[in-house]
Amino acid sequence: MFRLKSKFIFLSIAVLVFTAVTSFAAKPPKVITIGTLYASSGSFATSSTSQYRGLKFWVSQVNKEGGVFVKAFNKKIPVKLVAYDDQGQTGTAGMLYNQLITRDRVNMLVADFGSVLTSVAVPLAKVHKVLLFDPTGTAAKFFTPDNQFVVLCSLPTSGQWxxxxxxxxxxxxxxxxxxxxxxxxxxxxxxxxxxxxxxxxxxxxxxxxxxxxxxxxxxxxxxxxxxxxxxxxxxxxxxxxxxxxxxxxxxxxxxxxxxxxxxxxxxxxxxxxxxxxxxxxxxxxYPTPPLLKYNDVNFGPTLDSFEQAYKETGKKVDFLVVAGYNTGLIIEKTLDAAKSFDQLEFRKALAGFSGKVKTLDGEFKIDASGAQVGEMLxxxxxxxxxxxxxxxxxxxxxxxxxxxxxxxxx
Amino acid sequence: MRRRYLQALSVIILVAVVFLLLPRFYSNQSFLFNLMLYLGLAEGVNIIYGFTGYLPFGYVGFFGAGAYGSAIAITFWHISPFVCVILGGMAAVATGIVLIPLLRLSGAYFAIANLAASQALYLIVANPTMEKITQGPYGIDLSSVYNADAGYYTMLAVLVFAMVVVAYIRNSDFGLSLLAIKEDRVTASLAGVNVVRARSIAWMLSAFVAGLCGGAFGWFTAVFYPSTVFSLDVSVFTIVFALFGGVGTLAGPLLGALLLYSMYNFIGISTPQYFQLFYGFLIIGLVLFLPDGVASILQKGKVYVP
Amino acid sequence: MNLFVYTIIAGIMYGIFFGLVGMGLNIIFGVLKMINLAHGDFIMLGSFLAYWLYGFLGINPLVAVPIVAAVFFLLGLPLYYAFVPRLIKSKDPEMLSFILFFGLSQVMEALVVFFFGNNQRSIPSTAFGSAGFTIFGQRFPIAWLITCLVALGAFGFVYWYLQHTRMGRATRAVMANRDEALVSGIDVERISALVFCMGLVLASIAGIFSFFVIGASYPSMGAELTTVSFAIIVLGSLGDPLGTILGGLIYGVAVMFMQSYFSSWAEILPYVLLIAVMLFRPEGLVGKAARSA
The missing domain is CATH 3.40.50.2300 (Response regulator)
Incomplete structure (x- = not known):
């Protein structure tokens, strides 16, 4: 009995050490998976599908170039988008965010449109220690100093509008x-x-x-x-x-x-x-891109060249397309800046380039709680x-x- | 009688063990939680609809009352969320007591009045003037006490409680008197059943189960808006699940919720554009061809469904 | 004072329209004793058909009335024969029809999303020109006046049908007592089918004009309209078509007053009215008892 127990302990230590070593010397993944949700029905459908199209367009653009550059591995890696339809229902959305985090184990998590559908993702991301890229969920209560796992990419919190x-x-x-x-x-x-x-x-x-x-x-x-x-x-x-x-x-x-x-x-x-x-x-x-044009873009395409490129989808550019695409750009910049492939490193990288990056959607600048303060309306x-x-x-x-x-x- | 209790008990133990063990093999806790939630709610609807025939179209009102009751208790009193979930259940019972006069209405009138009541409650909770108590439109933030595991096992306990209540009603004199009311109120009261008392108790038990579910949901979800916990979809899903399985039994609503909710997730997500269509046709087909649910197929074959 | 006068007149016009919104639900209930839970979705469907006729064929909403009416009448027949006779024979017609029509409402919503998408759709009120008209010194859009006239026309038609036609007299007999009507040799089935179709037609006409009174249409607008319609017909009197007009007027004036003076609570009004009337005066304001137990 004793022998069996000690054998078991030995074995588990061995397994632990093995996993620790392998994860330390993490091999670069074959693809970077980005998980997100969209709503094909319900009252958010119009906005949500636009935002999703924008993100999807960013994925297709970077994959055309052979993928996104990941500094942690010093190479370009293709991107794969995993997207589910929450039908505009928060209960379903919670289930699907969990699916993305725990089953699909996505590398980056992007929230659905708006505060209501983002709300359920915020505590989940915090507890699973996954950084949530939040394109348009602007409720102030998502952003607290004790939560490092959410970043508002596109707009200031609604109270600042x-x-x-x-x-x-x-x-x-x-x-x-x-x-x-x-x-x-x-x-x-x-x-x-x-x-x-x-x-x-x-x-x-x-x-x-x-x-x-x-x-x-x-x-x-x-x-x-x-x-x-x-x-x-x-x-x-x-x-x-x-x-x-x-x-x-x-x-x-x-x-x-x-x-x-x-x-x-x-x-x-x-x-x-x-x-x-x-x-x-x-x-x-409040004007927003494409009605509002920022001329001092230092990362990604200008609005004009984006609109030109987006024509291939056959759809029109609206603000939420820009917001979805911009979220892709922020992810791109994050991977380009993070020293290791780790969620908290991503967050550090974001804080590092905060205030220095200007995209077609304006200046990207976040405060300590992850709320957007650069873009203003x-x-x-x-x-x-x-x-x-x-x-x-x-x-x-x-x-x-x-x-x-x-x-x-x- | 005793054998029937044992059969019911084995169903309850089976469900409990499955949900105790499943998280070890399947990591999407939210899916398992939602599944338990709908199993629990379907049993809650079963208590009132299956045994008394009152269709609670506004059942979500109790769910929302539970979620908000529990969240308000957590926010203001800082006591254990587990206790608050029970307080959420009590809040739903209080709502149920206010709505007892609705039980005087029959059939579809009751269903619509109940629906109106749940929407009225929603609009009161969400009104800006209620901000000091309910946060009004700003919604609830419980992330400081967020604990997914504790919420999960609380929901499991609530589910077991709901199943025990249904098993008791299914196999007791109380249940028989409820069924007598369902058949014919006048005859039941002539036979010595206290109609008002019996249906009120069933109503409050049903409300209690929904309130507990709401409390557990609020804790598990942590951040929610009034529209989340008062969404009419909760009523609709629950009722369809319960009907599909077959009300008036313990196993029917469990079966209905299990089959349809799993299908909702695994098929519905792949081809969502057809989903509402499919659901609508399912409901129509149910009414026309299988008004007593899946359980009735077995019962017709003289199989006893616990 | 000015606001007060405006509120009353706007409330009356709003109410006349909502009388039309409730009318279809009430005549179906009167004859079949079934609640058409897809009622609001038929209104929604009518508005989308009108939108399509206006947007793609350039047909004016007024001209669209007979077209939409004909389409919905023809739609009603197969729906009636597919569901209603079977439901009436079932063991609990009231409850099962309630659930079945709910299923139908889901199908309709899904189909509209499928063909039109989720976006809001409007026929601008300028479809009738941008002129206004003035009553008691208050200016209102011309579209409101046209909507009210159409609604009053529809009420007149229902009144004429019930009071002055042979079918109408038979319909009233069925409304009073279905079994007696059957025994006295009335073709109850045919009357039921006719009234069911009329109910859908009235709903669809309300849908055409909903743009000018309620605002933009979207696929999921049905459920709320059904509840409001139900509140109105309970307020008036269940199964009494002409009571619906009174219910609509009370609802319209009350909503407008709430908006003017307690705006943040306006939305709760139909629900509170509904519950209050059911509990305290279940026979409606003009009718006879319809509640049991």
């Missing part, structure tokens, strides 16, 4: 401001930031109301807003809210000196298709072009400015 917008409103000294927002994490955090900043500057919004995210008819709400005689109306919502708001504004015949909504700057085609270009005349928004305004075309001017901040705002709207 209206920084430039607040400055613009304050600088223009617009006295009467109405804020209407949909009651969800993403929109409420923006409304709260804007409200607080305005109050601090001595502007008390004349209207500040939450509406259900499912609101689809804004006619009465718009008349309620009009009753407070605002100069500027700021609407924070998701794509369906923005469509309903703009359509309601158009059909009611009400006019305000300034109107702002979030998504025309990200999903212009979809919104324009639903409300027509006239509803967007003189509307303000300017303020832009749509203006009529020709009979029923649209042009867009960036009106704030000054260093990005491409035109003067037309205020009040005619």
């Amino acid at each position: 209206p920084y430039a917008l607040a400055d613009f409103l304050i600088q223009k000294k617009i006295p009467r401001i109405a804020i209407i927002y949909s009651s969800n994490d993403f929109n409420q955090s923006q409304a709260v930031t804007l409200h607080d900043r305005l109050v601090k500057a001595g502007i008390n919004p004349v209207y500040y109301q939450a509406v259900p995210t499912s609101t689809s008819n804004y006619s009465v709400l718009l008349h309620g807003i009009e009753a407070t005689k605002p100069d500027a109306v700021i609407e924070f919502g998701f794509v369906p809210n923005d469509i309903a708001f703009l359509e309601g504004l158009q059909s009611s015949g009400l006019k305000f000196k300034m109107v702002f909504t979030i998504f025309p700057g990200q999903q212009l085609q979809l919104i324009q298709k639903n409300v027509g270009p006239k509803a967007l005349y003189y509307t303000y928004t 300017p303020v832009a305004q749509f203006v009529p072009q020709g009979a029923d075309g649209l042009d867009m001017h960036i009106v704030y901040p000054a260093n990005l400015k491409t035109g003067n705002e037309i205020y009040p709207a005619p």
Whole structure:
């Protein structure tokens, strides 16, 4: 009995030592696997599939060049994308993130679109010590100093989105401001930031109301807003809210000196298709690539050459395609910089090049908790072009400015 | 009678042992957790639908109440998450008590009123004015107490509890009186069954099981939004699973959830575009050709289903 | 004050439209005593058909009404004969039909996703020109007026059918008591099929105009519409088509007032109304008892 036990202990030590030695002198993998999820149905489907296409396009581009350069092994290695469809359901998403981590043992993990579908991945990544590349999950609560396993690649956390917008409103000294927002994490955090900043500057919004995210008819709400005689109306919502708001504004015949909504700057085609270009005349928004062009790109293609190359897919470039592609670029840079092939080394590498990399999506800069602080969202305004075309001017901040705002709207 | 108890017991032990051992061979703990979750929820629906005929279309309301009750207890009182899961179950029971008047409605009216109640609860929890208590639209973050293993075994305990409750109801006088109510309320009350009391107890037990499931889910998932735990899909999946297996038995809902949830994952993910279509046709086919579920095939062959 | 007047008028127009939304569900319930849980999905399907006719063939939504109506009438017949007679013979028609129609709603949603994708689709309100009209000093889009007129036309048609046609009188007899109607020699099966198809047609017409009142259409919009419709017909009176109009009006005015004065709680209203009416006045505001136990 004793002998058997000691034999067993010896054997297990041997196995342990063997695995330790082999993993230390890790052989380069044949492929780098990147795991991600997308939603083919549900309310996030449009955005999620765009983001997925962008990432997929990056994979096909690097594989054309023989793979991605991995510094830890000092060679190029092909990339393989493992993607599952979570159908927009968080329960399924949790199961599939786990599948990617524990069954497929992917080397890099990329989150699905948006905060809701990213939320379930954050604790999983932390517990399994896998770095989560988060393209668009912008909820502030994901990013805490005690969690080294999440990095926000594309956008600032949603509470920071209206920084430039607040400055613009304050600088223009617009006295009467109405804020209407949909009651969800993403929109409420923006409304709260804007409200607080305005109050601090001595502007008390004349209207500040939450509406259900499912609101689809804004006619009465718009008349309620009009009753407070605002100069500027700021609407924070998701794509369906923005469509309903703009359509309601158009059909009611009400006019305000300034109107702002979030998504025309990200999903212009979809919104324009639903409300027509006239509803967007003189509307303000946060511009994002491809509407916003960064000229000082020092990593990856410029927006123009990306748009040129992307034509081969037969699809149009929208912001989420750029966000998905940009996540690929950040992964590429990470592998190019990390000294060893290890999740925490990846994180160190990211911190190392933070603030030094500029892609077609803007500056990549993260803080200690992994939240994006480099990219910021300017303020832009749509203006009529020709009979029923649209042009867009960036009106704030000054260093990005491409035109003067037309205020009040005619 | 005793033999039937033993058969039920062996089903329960078999399920428990399988889920105790499976994590050693299969590393996707989330899949196993979700499977247990739906087994537990299907048994919970079974308690109320299988034995009293009330179709709880808003069953997810209890699930959400459990998830939020438990999460709020963890956030404010900092007590053991395990205790909080039980408190989540109690929160669901409290919700159930508020909704007892709905049991006066019959058939589809009850189902729709229950659905409306679950949506109303969702909108209350998610309302911005509730932010101090529920975090409103911001959702819940329990990552400080996140423990996937503990959550997993808690869910296993909840599942065992649900199975024990169903096994008891299936083989007791209480269960018989519930079935009598299902058949005909008036006759049952004439035969001396306290209709209101019996159906209320079944209702609260069913709510308790869903609340415990919700609490365990919240702990296991750690970060969630109101829309996650009040998603109508939870009700729908659970009811379809239970119906497919065959309600009114212990093994039926287990079988239904096991088959359909596994299929959902392994086939559904490969060709998701046809999935909802497939599900819809499955439901229609079930109603038209197999209204009593898979278990009824066996029962027709004079096989006893525990 | 201005806002108050606006809210009332908008609420009435909104309510008239929602009367139309509930009408199809209620006449089917009246005759078959079944809840068509796919009702909202038929509205959704109607709106997508109208979108397609407008976007690809340039057919104006008003012109689309007879086309969509004909399509849905023809769609209703096979659906009726495939499911309903079998359900009526089953041991629990009320419950099983509920589940079956739910399955049907899933199939419909999946098919629409398959053909149209997940994106929102709209017919812009400018389809009727950009003119507005003014009542009591309040300006409203012309599309609202047209929607209301179509809805009132549909109510008029239902009223005429029930009160002034032979089939309509037979329909009322079936609504009152199916078994007695059978005994008295009425062709209950034919009437049921006809009314089922009419219910789908009314739903699809509501779908055509939903763009102007509810907003953009998307495949998963059905479930919420079904619940709202149910709240409206319970509010009015189950199985009484004309009570639906009252239910719609109350719902419309209440929603608009909530939006004006308690906007963040507006969404909860239909659910609370539904539960309250079921518990405290189950016969609806104008009808007779429909609750058991």
